[in-house]
Amino acid sequence: MVNGEIVGVFGIARDISEQKHFERQLSFNANHDRLTGLLNRVSLEDRLALDCHITRRHKRRLAVMCIDLDGFKSINDSIGHYYGDQVLIEVAQRMIQQVRPSDTVVRMGGDEFIVLLPDLLCDEDVVLVAERLMASIAKPYCVQGMDLHVSASVGITLSDGHIEQPMQLIQQADMAMYKAKQQGRNNFQWYTSDLNQRVCEHASLRNDLQKAIETQTLQLHYQPQIDARTGRVVGLEALLRWEHPEKGFISPAAFVPVAEDSGQIIPLSLWVLDTACAQLRQLSDQGVTSISMAVNISPMHFQRGHFVHYVQATLEKHGLRSEQLELEITESLLLNNADQAIETLHRLKALGVRIALDDFGTGFSSLSYLKRLPIDKIKIDRSFVQEIATDHNDAAITQGIISMAHHLSLKVVAEGVETASQMEFLKGSRCDVFQGYYFAKPMPFVELEAFLGFPTSMPDRQS
Numbered sequence: 228m229v230n231g232e233i234v235g236v237f238g239i240a241r242d243i244s245e246q247k248h249f250e251r252q253l254s255f256n257a258n259h260d261r262l263t264g265l266l267n268r269v270s271l272e273d274r275l276a277l278d279c280h281i282t283r284r285h286k287r288r289l290a291v292m293c294i295d296l297d298g299f300k301s302i303n304d305s306i307g308h309y310y311g312d313q314v315l316i317e318v319a320q321r322m323i324q325q326v327r328p329s330d331t332v333v334r335m336g337g338d339e340f341i342v343l344l345p346d347l348l349c350d351e352d353v354v355l356v357a358e359r360l361m362a363s364i365a366k367p368y369c370v371q372g373m374d375l376h377v378s379a380s381v382g383i384t385l386s387d388g389h390i391e392q393p394m395q396l397i398q399q400a401d402m403a404m405y406k407a408k409q410q411g412r413n414n415f416q417w418y419t420s421d422l423n424q425r426v427c428e429h430a431s432l433r434n435d436l437q438k439a440i441e442t443q444t445l446q447l448h449y450q451p452q453i454d455a456r457t458g459r460v461v462g463l464e465a466l467l468r469w470e471h472p473e474k475g476f477i478s479p480a481a482f483v484p485v486a487e488d489s490g491q492i493i494p495l496s497l498w499v500l501d502t503a504c505a506q507l508r509q510l511s512d513q514g515v516t517s518i519s520m521a522v523n524i525s526p527m528h529f530q531r532g533h534f535v536h537y538v539q540a541t542l543e544k545h546g547l548r549s550e551q552l553e554l555e556i557t558e559s560l561l562l563n564n565a566d567q568a569i570e571t572l573h574r575l576k577a578l579g580v581r582i583a584l585d586d587f588g589t590g591f592s593s594l595s596y597l598k599r600l601p602i603d604k605i606k607i608d609r610s611f612v613q614e615i616a617t618d619h620n621d622a623a624i625t626q627g628i629i630s631m632a633h634h635l636s637l638k639v640v641a642e643g644v645e646t647a648s649q650m651e652f653l654k655g656s657r658c659d660v661f662q663g664y665y666f667a668k669p670m671p672f673v674e675l676e677a678f679l680g681f682p683t684s685m686p687d688r689q690s
């Protein structure tokens with residue numbers, strides 16, 4: 228060992244090992260996620276191909292899981308990325324502990340992970356692993372003395388390894404995960420071929436909607452709101468309408484959720500607000516200044532930064548007074564981050580914009596929130612109004628809502644008023660404003676002008 232030559236050899240050997248180490252480090256960095264140390268998406272395709280091969284050779288079953296954290300975004304958004312990162316590191320460690328060394332855990336990016344289990348004896352074995360993973364992820368994370376919580380939505384697909392394009396398994400697991408999210412999160416769902424069918428429909432709807440946004444073939448219709456005492460039109464609600472070139476009228480209940488998932492809701496929501504304000508301006512120019520315009524606001528748009536600025540800029544652009552605009556919000560706005568939502572509402576209120584709580588009575592309708600919300604109006608959901616003349620429970624609830632709202636100095640709008648007896652009952656219960664087919668259906672702008680008693684528009688004014 229003290230031989231000079233040997234020492235020389237040692238020197239060379241060390242140089243090579245350093246280089247090897249460096250190369251290994253480079254290759255490690257290329258294939259691994261820097262934050263969690265898990266494999267990254269670069270290595271996924273190779274791993275998956277290898278696992279398909281192993282599964283075929285051993286005649287086993289391969290499970291692919293797509294795992295997305297629930298509630299993670301709000302950690303990043305509300306207390307910062309440092310905390311979010313610590314949670315991700317811990318999630319990765321917990322996941323590794325729940326799988327075998329032959330299994331693979333990949334961080335796809337953000338809070339999405341893929342787990343490959345290539346060596347299952349039977350399909351059901353994956354359930355145990357999914358449940359263990361979900362339970363361990365759902366335990367609290369203590370970061371700098373703060374207890375943080377997330378859960379996991381899991382999509383699962385299975386294969387015998389005989390698949391031409393293994394990456395399709397990732398897509399399938401992703402679709403199933405998406406279904407788990409829709410089922411209320413913190414659960415797992417299997418991929419099924421009908422799921423594929425539905426996702427295809429979903430995708431085609433999304434494409435068509437994109438075209439409709441780009442070519443501006445969506446329309447706003449306006450439904451008048453009638454003052455209960457004077458019988459005059461005091462407001463309008465702008466309602467989005469989509470006439471599909473082949474499929475005909477598509478209900479917002481069908482396409483708004485698609486738009487919310489794809490993010491298209493933001494351009495859509497911007498367009499709605501801008502168009503409604505532009506047409507209210509048009510009415511103002513014709514001397515109608517006492518009518519307000521109600522616009523439904525998507526929670527996603529509302530929660531974005533700059534929402535208040537955008538509202539302000541839109542009002543200024545069209546030269547409208549802020550009290551001419553009414554924003555209709557729903558309670559779902561409060562589900563994610565109630566404090567932040569309430570703060571945004573206060574800022575809108577300071578701007579002078581009116582705020583109405585839509586669909587009242589259908590959600591959790593927490594009365595303690597109602598006290599804290601800086602709102603002007605509540606809109607009683609049509610489902611109550613429908614039965615008020617025949618069902619004494621609905622009648623009692625409606626009367627109760629109206630009386631409570633008045634004690635809180637809130638105005639009450641009844642939606643879906645369709646008959647004279649409903650109108651009479653609501654009038655007797657001191658409801659302030661009516662909206663519904665009994666008075667007027669939602670109508671295109673040109674018809675609205677006629678409804679409001681303007682001389683008929685020139686055809687070229689249609690837009």
Ligand SMILES: [Mg+2]
Pocket residue numbers: 464523555585
């Ligand atoms: Mg509404």
